[in-house]
Amino acid sequence: MYKRQIHWVRLAAVRALETLGATDAGEQILKRARRERDERRRERAVELAGRLMPPEKIGLFRTWIGNKDVLTQRSAARALGLVAARHPSAASEALALLKPLWKLRKERRRFRAYAAAIDTAGRLDLPGARLRLVTELLQQPDDDPYLQVRIARALSRMDPTKVRSAIRDQLPQAESIEAKRRLARLIGEANLGVLTELLRNFLEGSYGEPSLQAVVLHALARLEATELETAVRRVLAEQKDERTRALAVQTLARLLSVPTTRPARTCPSSIMLATWTIPL
Numbered sequence: 001m002y003k004r005q006i007h008w009v010r011l012a013a014v015r016a017l018e019t020l021g022a023t024d025a026g027e028q029i030l031k032r033a034r035r036e037r038d039e040r041r042r043e044r045a046v047e048l049a050g051r052l053m054p055p056e057k058i059g060l061f062r063t064w065i066g067n068k069d070v071l072t073q074r075s076a077a078r079a080l081g082l083v084a085a086r087h088p089s090a091a092s093e094a095l096a097l098l099k100p101l102w103k104l105r106k107e108r109r110r111f112r113a114y115a116a117a118i119d120t121a122g123r124l125d126l127p128g129a130r131l132r133l134v135t136e137l138l139q140q141p142d143d144d145p146y147l148q149v150r151i152a153r154a155l156s157r158m159d160p161t162k163v164r165s166a167i168r169d170q171l172p173q174a175e176s177i178e179a180k181r182r183l184a185r186l187i188g189e190a191n192l193g194v195l196t197e198l199l200r201n202f203l204e205g206s207y208g209e210p211s212l213q214a215v216v217l218h219a220l221a222r223l224e225a226t227e228l229e230t231a232v233r234r235v236l237a238e239q240k241d242e243r244t245r246a247l248a249v250q251t252l253a254r255l256l257s258v259p260t261t262r263p264a265r266t267c268p269s270s271i272m273l274a275t276w277t278i279p280l
Contacts, residue, residue, distance in 0.1 A: 003130040026053030029061055050079025055090035058083050058097070065100055073113035077101060081120035081267045091124045094133070102132070106141045118147060123156025130158060130166035132155045137186060138170060139180050148182060152189035167195065181215045188219025196225045202233050210241040217247045229255050 028051040033045040046064050053060065055261075064076035080094040101117035118136060122127045133151050140147060155163045167183060174183055180202050187195045203216045206260040213235055220228055232255065236248040 006152055026050070027057055027060060039069050039072065043069070043075045046072055047075035048134075050082035052077070053083050055083060055087035058090045058093050058154065062097055065097055070110045070113050073101065073110065074081050074116040077113060077116035077120050078197075081123045084124055088125070091126055094127075095121065095126060095129055102136065105136065105139060107211060113152065115147060118150055119154070121153070121172075122157070125158065127162070127166065129153065129161055131169060134166045134170045134268045135180055138173050139164070140182075142180075143178065149189065152186050155186070155192075156190040160192050163190065163192060164194045167192075167198070171198075177209055177212050181212050184212065184215045184219050188215075188222040191275075193223050193225070196220070196223060196228060199223075199225065199230055200231050203228070203235060207272075208241075210238060210239065210244040213239065213244050214247055217244070217251040224255065224258045226255050226258050 015180075023092065028046050029049040029052065033042045033049070036042040036045060046061075050061070058080065059080055061076045064079075066166050067073050067076065077098060078095055084091040084094040098117045098120060101114055104114040104117075107114070118133070133155060137148060139149050173219060174180055184199060184202055186192070187199060199216050199219055202212060203220075217235070220232065229252065232248055232252050236245060236252065239248065241247050
């Protein structure tokens with residue numbers, strides 16, 4: 001509780017500086033931070049400087065991005081996002097300053113700095129930021145869902161058509177089944193209904209790969225992609241893997257329950273689905 005109260009005092013001081021129009025306050029905070037011996041106090045100072053730094057001074061965070069302390073690096077990445085949020089004109093430079101952090105994706109000791117860079121890129125409405133997020137998704141050293149979810153949340157807040165362009169630009173890098181699974185999961189979690197045709201290609205071009213088909217089916221159910229009902233039926237008819245077939249039934253049930261303007265069927269959807277219980 002004590003630490004939380006101190007944090008509010010710091011925020012109150014920042015608001016007071018903003019009210020007073022202290023345009024050089026951010027720069028002064030960074031100067032004091034250089035003389036600070038306590039790493040945690042220095043870390044907090046760097047992030048708070050981001051709330052006050054003018055866009056023309058954003059380059060002052062360059063040295064902090066390369067700091068040996070991972071939490072200070074994280075604070076610098078967050079500070080860049082704070083500056084860009086207040087001054088969109090600084091977004092391009094903020095993205096450029098994040099460049100050293102992309103090399104940390106395989107360094108688990110520096111994961112917090114790398115994750116902060118992901119979050120900051122997710123705040124920047126730039127083609128380069130969207131492309132970077134998709135690139136990082138595909139280049140993860142493992143299949144840990146933590147960053148995949150954070151990237152999906154960031155892209156879900158952006159214009160879907162612009163995100164579609166970024167994903168299409170990176171398709172040549174998504175040749176493996178693992179990469180396709182990640183993209184399919186992203187499309188579903190980011191609610192990118194503009195990319196259902198890509199999901200169709202994954203579903204029909206997977207050569208019966210159950211792990212990929214399962215992720216695509218989850219995405220189709222989430223997007224309520226009724227236009228791919230036929231493709232789901234094909235999986236149900238051709239796939240021999242029992243778990244994938246069961247998931248296809250669930251997906252089909254979801255798609256059939258979505259209100260549409262198509263003509264009424266000659267038999268209830270429940271009866272149609274019941275016919276598939278026999279081969280299962």
